[in-house]
Amino acid sequence: MEFTRFGKKMTSNAGILSLMDDLGKATAPGSKPLIMMGVGNPGQVPEFQEIIRQEFLAIGNDQQRFQQLISGYAPPQGERAFIDGLADLLRKEQGWDIGPENICLTNGSQTAFFMLFNLFAGILTDGRRKKICLPLAPEYIGYADLGIFDDMFVSTKPDIELQQGGFFKYHIDFEKLEIGDDIGAVCISRPTNPTGNVVTDAELARLADLTAERNIPLIIDSAYGLPFPGMVYVEAEPFWNDNLILCFSLSKLGLPSLRTGIIVANKEVVEALTAMNAIISLTPTSFAPVLARNLVMNGEITALSRDLIQPFYRKKMEKAVAAVRDQFADIPCRIHKPEGAMFLWLWFEGLPVTSLELYYILKENGVLVVSGHYFFPGLSEEWRHKDECIRVTYSQSDDEMQRGLAIIAHVVRRIYSEDSGKKE
Helix, strand or coil, X not given: CCCCHHHHHHCCCCHHHHHHHHHHHHCCCCCCCCEECCCCCCCCCHHXXXXXXXXXXXXXXXXXXXHHHHCXXXXXXXXXXXXXXXXXXXXXXXXXXXXXXXXXXXXXXXXXXXHHHHHHCEECCCCCEEEEEECCCCCCHHHCCCCCCCCCEEECCCEEEECHHHEEEEECCCCCCCCCCCEEEEEEECCCCCCCCCCCHHHHHHHHHHHHHCCCCEEEECCCCCCCCXXXXXXXXXXXXXXXXXEEEXXXXXXXXXXXXXXXXXXXXXXXXXXXXXXXXXXXXXXXXXXXXXXXXXXXXXXHHHHXXXXXXXXXXXXXXXXXXXXXXXCCEEEECCCECCEEEEEECCCCCCHHHHHHHHHHCCEECEEHHHHCCCCCCCCHHHHCEEEEECCCCHHHHHHHHHHHHHHHHHHHHHHHHHHC
């Protein structure tokens, strides 16, 4: 068989494919036990799981709701009652001027970004090429291979602020950021996956102004953000206007297997995505929207995010940071200031091997991480920093997190020691 260019691109050795393939192999029967510190699988929050279990049982005991859950297609825009409830929630709690016509559901956020990126970037009808600007690298691994055409992304090296306590923080370098006529949209995740960076309100407002001036959308990936699941540990405010496209997810609340992405945008964008839903998948799944409908309609989704989900992950983050400080005390390692999400981004300055080589060594030693080099789509210039970082997640059990970090520290310490021995 002979694949098309699109087929070859979609089956290549992509970073997200490697990451998810690792997950599948590690959980297969008979596989070698591995500590999973790579995939961004949400943690087990018992209180949330019990709420969902009780809702599932209630639906199972109600014939009409059960039929809604399994027996019919939702409209291509998504399950209507959930959309109506979410629009009402966002109007009341956030003060946003939106209605149901501003919301579209998708089969997961990855599908949402595939549609959005190819809606605004690629070859226009007049032959011009448009790209997606990522104003702050590193950025989410899953974006890199979503373009139907190659060379979809451009990104900018960040300013690096060194902070006390072994922390550092990336900032958007607005002096070097270029949003030219070849840019179809700007996209940023907030909190940023992989670093846990939360772009400041001022930085976000400046991006919003720049994109509005150029009449292109600013896409904000809020899979971990506000108002839900609310995994943000610093002061930050969500906002929306007609030029913004906000992307949410039910995955990080604790429903990753139900694949539900949520897009809030102007009516024109929602109509376009609705049409794409119909063509690509007929309709988005209604399982999660029916299951989570009451959480949205009674406002519990934001209360749970604030009072349960955020404190759960914040406590895990603090334990992970303490473990790194303890285990890595004699290693040249900096931690990106963990302001949100569920990851630590570790920078090993002067690492004698590349982050990809470190990934393979750690895998042999029983720990799965993600090599940092995957997280710089659109940054073509050479930069050693890209090969000195890894992403680790702290969403697993505290015991696994402690054991995994201890192994990483042991392996990295040995690598530095062996390199020092070679130089003497």
